[in-house]
Amino acid sequence: MADNIGNKIRKLFDFQRFEKEPGLQDVIEDSLNNVAGVRRLTETELENAAGGVRIGNDMNNVGKAQTGVGTISNKRKCECGGDIRLLSGGRGVCVNCNKTFYDL
Amino acid sequence: MDIEQVYKDYHDKVLNYIRSKVGNPEDAEDICSDVFLKVQKKLMDYDEEKASVSTWVYTIARNAVIDHYRTRRVAEEIPEELASDDEVDNELLNKETLSELAEALKKLSEEEREVIILHYYEGLSLKDIEQRTGLSYGQVKLRHNSALKELKKLFSGETAKGTFRIV
CATH class of the missing domain: 1.10.1740 (Rna Polymerase Sigma Factor; Chain: A)
Known part of the structure; x- marks a missing residue:
C-alpha cells in the first residue's frame, strides 16, 4: 500500500520536473531551502538590506513568522554571528553556517 | 494544433x-x-x-x-x-493533480515534507537523508512512513471537486 502511493508520488514528481506547476514548485523549493538552511528573503528584507534586516513590518516583531521566511529566533544567535531560523520540535538552523541546534 | x-x-x-x-x-x-x-x-x-x-x-x-x-x-x-515498466497514467499526470499534491504536502509536518521531497523528488535514499538532515535512520524511516500514510489518507479524501484519483 505504502509502495503504491510512493510510486505514484515519484511519478508525479517526475512529471513536475517537466511541468513545473508553480504551487508545487514553491513547496519543493521552500523545503529544499529549509534543509539547506538557506533563508529566502522577502521583498521587504531585500528593500531594507542596505539599512540592516527588517523583520516583518515592525522592527519589534522579530520572532514572528513571515510569508516565505522561517521564524528567526530572537533569543539566540549562532557562534558565527548568524541568525538561527527556528524549525519545529525545538530545532533550529543557522542561516549563515548551517549549524543545527536541538535545544531551542 | x-x-x-x-x-x-x-x-x-x-x-x-x-x-x-x-x-x-x-x-x-x-x-x-x-x-x-x-x-x-x-x-x-x-x-x-x-x-x-x-x-x-x-x-x-x-x-x-x-x-x-x-x-x-x-x-x-x-x-x-x-x-518502472508501468505505462504513464494520463489520468494521474495533469496540472490539477500536481496542485493537489502541493496542498497535501502542505498539510504534512515540515520534517515529513522534507523527507518526502528529499526521497521522491531529489532521489536520495533514506540513508542519504540521514546524513543530509542529521536525523537518525530510524527517525527518517519513521517520518517517511508516517508521511506516506498521511498522504494516502489525504489523496483518498473528498474535496470540493470530487474524490482524488491518485489512489
Missing part, C-alpha cells in the same frame, strides 16, 4: 526535463531533437480526449530518455523514477 506551436510551447520544458535526467548536454540536445521529430510524426494521431498536450509531450520525452539509457552503453543506471 501545429508542430510550430507545440515546439514553441514545449521546447524549453522538454530540454530542461531531459537535462535533469541525462548528464551530457549534447546527448540532451540530441534526445530533445528526437522528441520533436516524434511529436511531428505522431501529431496526426494525437487524441486530446486521451491526454492533455502536456502529458502527451511529457510521455514522448520520458520514453525517449528511457530509450537513451537502454540502447546506449551508458555506465549510469536508469533513474529509479523511469525504471
